[in-house]
Amino acid sequence: MKAVIQRVSEASVTIEHQKVADIKTGLLILVGIEDADSEEDIKWLSSKIINLRIFNDEQGIMNVSVKEAGGDIILVSQFTLHAAVKKGNRPSYIKASKPDMAIPVYEKLIKQLQYDLGKLIQTGSFGADMKVQLLNDGPVTIIIDTKNKE
Template sequence: VFLGVGQGDAVDDMDWLIGRITKLRIWEDENGRMNQSLLDIDGQALVVSQFTLYGNLKKGNRPSFNRAALPDEAIPLYEEFVARLAGAIGKSVPTGRFGSHMDISAENDGPVTLVLDTRQKDF
């Protein structure tokens, strides 16, 4: 999970995200169909902070990240999200280091990449 924390995000946003992350049927069943959730497969999650998800590309050639929450607001929400996700799946949740430069390798199966936005819950 690449988690971006935006200005004004709150605990109810985390709860919605965790519900979606744990219950989305995006894992294959025995017939190869996306029909199982993270809970169904007894899966685990990795959470990495990603403020660049809030990159605004509307003006100029350099992204603006002014919609991302500042660290004082984002870090507690990030840590609470990780704790609540761990509780929801009943396992520890490994994380990256908030605000650090990291080399991350990701292998997309399919590829499948989905975006969950708490400001567009009906999408």
């Protein structure tokens, strides 16, 4: 599983001119799922996201997690995170899971994040054409691949 985590002062997701997710302070997370992703990957990634100390404390030092900051999360599925671009100029998405495999993993990640954060996780809609808007705060952007845990 690959995740792009962005600290935001605001973010939203719109589908067919309808805003489906909208937050102020928090994280906008893009997640790409592959067939090898497991329950262990879900738990590890959720814990890592919730406990990342990337929000500023009173001294302006990144030392506070999204949970401690009282922030919100938008989680958006994005198979293009698994694009392979070694050969040619047209990306290959062979490593990205097909919807029948990816949707259950995505739904489990949502539930795990909700459990770990203790509040509702807003989302886009799996497979939809989404317009994602954000104001990256910092900018702070962290990339995590669960296959590189060590």
